[in-house]
Amino acid sequence: MVWGLMQDATDDSLPQGLTAAQAQARLASEGANELPRQQRRSGLRIAFDVLREPMLALLLGGGVVYLLLGDRQEALILLAFACLSVGITAVQEARTERVLEALRDLTSPRALVIRDGTRQRIAGREVVRGDLLVLAEGDRVPADARLLQASGVFADESLLTGEAIPVSKLPGQVASPPRPGGNDLPFVFAGTLVVRGSGLAEVTATGARSEIGRIGKSLGMLEVEVPHLQRQMRRLVLVFAATGAAVSLAVVALHGLTRGDWLQAVLAGIAVGMSMLPEEFPMVLAVFMAMAAWRISQARVLTRRASAIETLGAATVLCTDKTGTLTENRMAIARLQRPGSASFAVGDGPMPPDLLNLALMGAAASTPQPFDPMEKAFFALALPDPAMRLIRSYPLSPGQLSMTQVWQDGDQRIAAAKGAPEAMADLCALTPAARAVLADQVQGMADAGLRVLGIASCTLAPGADLPEAQAGFALAFAGLVGLADPLRATVPQAVAECRTAGIRVIMVTGDYPATARAIASAAGLAAGTVITGPELETMSDADLTKAVKTATVFARIMPEQKLRIVQALKAGGAVVAMTGDGVNDAPSLKAAHIGVAMGGRGTDVAREAAAIVLLDDDFGSIVTTVRLGRRIYDNLRKAMRFILAVHVPIAGLALMPLLTGLPILFGPVHIAFLEMIIDPVCSLVFEAEGEEAGVMRRPPRPADQPLFSGQTVLWSLLQGLTVFAAVAAIFWFAPGFGLAADQVRGLTFAALVLGIVALILVNRSASASLVAALIRPNRALFVVLPLVAAMLAVVLLWQPARALLGFGALEPRWLLVPPLAGLGVLLLLEAAKPLLRRAVRRLPG
Template identity: 35%
Template sequence: MSENHHHGLSVHEVVLLLETDPHRGIAEEEVLRRRAQFGPNELPGVRGHGVLRRIFSQLNSPLVYVLLAAGAVTTAFGKAVDATVIFAVVLVNTVVGYIQESRAESALDALRTMVTTPATVVREGRRQTVPSEDLVPGDLVLLEAGDRVPADARLVGHAELRVDESTLTGESEPVAKDETVLPVPTPVADRRNMVYSGTLVTAGTGAAVAVATGAETEIGQIHRLVGAVRGVTTPLTQKLARFSAFLTVAILVLAALTFAVGVARGQHPVDMFTAAVALAVGAIPEGLQAAVTVTLAIGVSRMARRRAVVRRLPVVETLGSTTVICSDKTGTFTENQMTVRHVWTPAGTYLVAGAGHAPEGAVTDAGGRAVVLAAHDDGGPLRLALAAAAVCGDATLSRHDGGWHLSGDPTEAAMVVAAAKAGLTREAWEAERPRTGSVPFSSERQYMATAHRDPLTGGGTVFAKGSVEAILRLCSGQLAADGSVEPLDPDAVHEVAAERAAEGLRVLATAVRWQDGAGVDEASLPGSMVLTGLFAMQDPPREAAASAVRACHEAGIAVKMITGDHAATATAIARHVGLADGSVLTGPQLAVLAGIDFDDAVEDARVFARVSPEQKLRLIESMQSRGHIVAMTGDGVNDAPALRQADIGIAMGRGGTEVAKEAADMVLTDDDFSTIEAAVEEGRGVFDNLTKFIVWTLPTNMGEGLVILVAIIAGTTLPILPTQILWINMTTAVLLGLMLAFEPKEPGIMARPPRAPDRPLLTGPLLRRTALVSALLLGATWAAFHWSLGQGASEAEARTLAVNLFVAVEAVYLFGCRSLRGPGQPGGLFGNRWLILGVGIQALAQLVLTYVPAMNHVFETAPLSGAEWLVVLAAAAAAGLLVAADKRLGSTAF
């Protein structure tokens, strides 16, 4: 942004400062010089992660480091099978994670539409059209309705210019512009003499001198603010990092202890080093990385079906841990489509159903009867009020590409749609009574008027619409129900207008005059017209917003509205969506708060209005400082810094700006706030399934490590060989553990509070369960192995018995992990068909391991007898009963 406050300078001062001409612009030679000095009028590009960086990010885990080291050691010792399996695990994890992140980035790229905006400029007195990136400070830019403003510029001339600045400021209504010099402290949203890059001209024309381009514009400032925001790690990333670090240290300590004890007992150091590697590989949950990736990928897939594109896998889980959702108002809680709600006439009040641009919904009277009019109908004030709404303006309604589209001022467009809902259109009216003159809207007069000729009578009709005060100044009477003119009752009109304004609705009035001629003379209008009605309109709340907010509250998630719009408008919408039970703070009020006072005020308030992008960022940081996991939704450029700072930024795919999408972690393709509720539900399900996998894998992996450790300490033969441990880890992680990723969500998942952000993965109940199941696996394996040797079996047969027993106990324990909060099974015993399939394939794999000669040779296994299989089944059943008893004692709050 420029260091000069151009809104505080006169046109003459701005022209002198920028060395330009307010009529002829600048010379072509000067354009070239300034372009070389200031660069192109575009924002710096965003550089994505390269292929190598993405690959190495998948390897960035202490557990993976240990696996790679173990693979290198086993390779050095000539253990080709062991090394191959270890490296295969790492490779699979890396490939799956890389593919998922690449697909997510491609999905976001498909949403982007990079369009070059043409700009109309005057250079050396010649009007010409140039690409927006060719603009330089000092260029004289011409603007008209439909143009997107190409740079920040100071107005030097205008004719009824109105600009939609909602993407930059959050202001839901177009802003009337003029050239008045403003005080320097005036905030961006109130700078009427400036137009800003990226905003949209909705009405009128204007000429402005470009004062800032590219990175120096207001959008450029926000772009820099986004780039300066630190990256926020997700709760899952933080917890997995701590979990992995803890496991790595524990496993390395156990491996070192194994090596030291074995060497102290006289064992060969190489053999003991191999045993220590076997313990480390056995204790490391190799499937954890794959489970995390697959579980999150399933969450991403489910979210895609619910119209959300996720850029990074952990985002889905992060939503499940969210404690606060901060949402923009315009386009998020609301439709971002101005809609008429009420029409008041001296004869009665009418309700207008429906929302948005589609002329769908009825206009109903006090008795609920639908009103249908036609252009040629005679009638009272409602017909003439709607006629004024349809024809007194320049907005048009058309249907193409399967939808309804409006052009022109949003307020005018809302009135056009309201008239169309009652069957009255501008085209039909003007086909019989063509327009013959007009008085354009201006910020000074606050109304516009159009004249229409009646070919049958030769006379004319004049319609006017505008602010209530402006229209009342034109009126001397009001239209009664029977079509006659009665004395004007301004007190009644003001009372109705005040009631609607208190509800956060914008109110416009309409009037009519019949005359002999066909033209319109502005000087003759005051006191000559008849009031026909009042139109109350708003940018309506999304239909599903209130229920989504209510569901979030029931789930223990606070919802806050953060908007750049006025406090009254924000409060009205907040009341509609269920956020009216908290205080409202404005940007100026926030500006005088600091420290703990600021944090306390932010914690208590539900609605923040008229806030700047910097204040939005500060609000997010304040909530995070209180330990909250914050999700931020938004669609405008002004939302981008907060989207970047939030633990998860959620942008709108349809109505959102490219800047907002670039800053966000997730993009909603339907722009529906209720989708966030679905995302929270999916996120909680994802975290539950990850927890189930950890509850399953940690005890089983620790059991494997303990089998090796106890054998070394006792100085006895290993009940399970290192290659057999690798077999168990590889097959069970894929065929058993990963099947938990497909678990359905548990009942009541949205009725419980969010998981505390500081709650670790390794909780007391998990450590208790780990100790119990590890002890069961160790005891059962040790007893079965030595029982088999005592029966005269070979070491190969005894180890095969131990391996199959270990896998059988893991399979039975898997069913015990399907529910974290009770003894039941979500969806019943067969609620997860993938799990049943996985157990079946695992059983076949164990038969292949036991009876196929080639497998016997590679893994040193041997066929088992029927009696030995009965031992396996009995041990698995006993372990299942013990785990079920433990769950009933309350060890479920993981």
């Protein structure tokens, strides 16, 4: 008997187990009992991974080229800002890795094993195949094992199956280890929890060879989805690089052939190339992603890949597990019902005394210090009298799906029993009519997705002997109790907000269809036809792709089937986000466009597979992240639109002298100053912009929507041409007013800078007016505008800065020209914005 395992450790009746030498040999040959994990990336490896991005490689390559050409100032500026961009990204990546490490369990579960005939408490990672495990209530099973002895063992296998209800375990022999989730099986599995009973088990598999490890290993066969934004940015950089290189070569040839000065031709070509190459894009993207990760970390959301935040903003389907994700993964009493009366919903008012007594009888029929979630639910609702003393327990058994506890209450002895309704009907010898009424009541609770238990009790005659079995009590049926895994309080609002945002929420669970339908209804999901795992098994890939377009609930789903559902959704063109916390969710988390894992209850395997981790397990945080993802994309498009518009006048002013015969206006140092200081600093304004009105009342953007659509390009070109026209006019006409070449250069440069400031205000919102843009709160704007004004004042008024940039001193009256030019650009574009907006809407994209 298992009771013998609890006796003195030196008892000769104990099994001997492995010897210390055998255990050490197997540990050395088969490895530690832990899941293989990805090697933690060092700071240097993170920096190297960041540098592999083509955008940053292009930026660093440009700096190296200038350094080889001897232009140290320009090279240092480029390299300094490149290092800053790399540093921001690398620091954020390193911080994310550290937080993930902190989320892991501090140690593996401790295990009580028998070795050399004695009980020993060892670290779970030291358990080896063949070890004898001593299991008791509350133990976390450290490895897959076959039960040799068991007394009323029930295990919570929800992390493997998604089902919150514990399953019974019995010793025995089977041909091969079964899958988790079945009742009366002789196997327990690593990572599961013993909620009742005790037993002795022989370890059959450890580490990667266990059931939890088998699911973990399958992740290596899946490729992580590359975010849409990352792919678009790579293509964008290649296009800009190719165009810039072609134009630069043309400028060198044109300048050299027409003016004969090939050294100046090379410098002109470099300046034009800098004006057209997207040096700002990598920095802006890195800053946006790093700031996005920081912003959502304030909402207790961790990003393992910052670009996934933006992708989540484009999600069209959110697949979510039920247990532990939509629900709290704990049992609570939802309904009570006496025979022949209406059911009472807990929380609908004061509980009637007879129903309170029913709850007390259910608690009395439970273990005094429960581990079982259902028994904990009874104690949460009603606590037995502490003066009562437990006399004897009659546990659950395969032939008797009920348990009875006998208590001494003063001079009385009371027996309280609970179990399956049909078992309680037998124990209470109900008449056929009473059984029919009971069946209707049970069906009503089951249709609501509740786990139903029957309660019975009786008072024993003074001096009577206790019966040998539960059938010996003269029990009277007291009523039914319906238990539910409660829905998280934030879920209905989060689901409703997903619906208004055009995001379809699909529940994918291993639980029963009735329970899934009830939870879906409470969460606000339109639970029509429920597709079950067996039904899905008969579907072809084509039929499943068609079915997932309308289905909202999948029940009794196995882990491999979850993966098929995600793949079917992707095949249908959906951008899929998958949430979950269990090991069974990990393959689908990795296969989805965005995997969202629960950090509190979630397993290491799930967190490793996901791109986003919710540290507080709050489903509502999903909506927060979606909202932020949409805001990020909106603001990123504003920044990119602004940068593209800025490149037009810069490139135009670099080319204008070559086409008109005027003196060269800007050299590489001027272009570097504009692009690597003013543009990135100004772009920070867009990162700090608030969300647009109605950001969660519009459908997700198309998955293939380009970052630069036809509308965006046209609007940017029109803005840039407006600034270019204003600045080019100053460049063209200023010499006629007696200004020297260096004075013209300074005046034109100042006008261009203030034109850039005008573009900031124009692009802050696609729809807001100038007044709204000015009063709209943005802390970064209040920092950037004075900073730009201060830098402009320095380069125009401070002699050393003027000498560095080749500017001449200007009379005070000429200092009024640049602000007037910037104001004119701002007013003209704001006046034209409604007309231009109507025009670009007619373009595709």
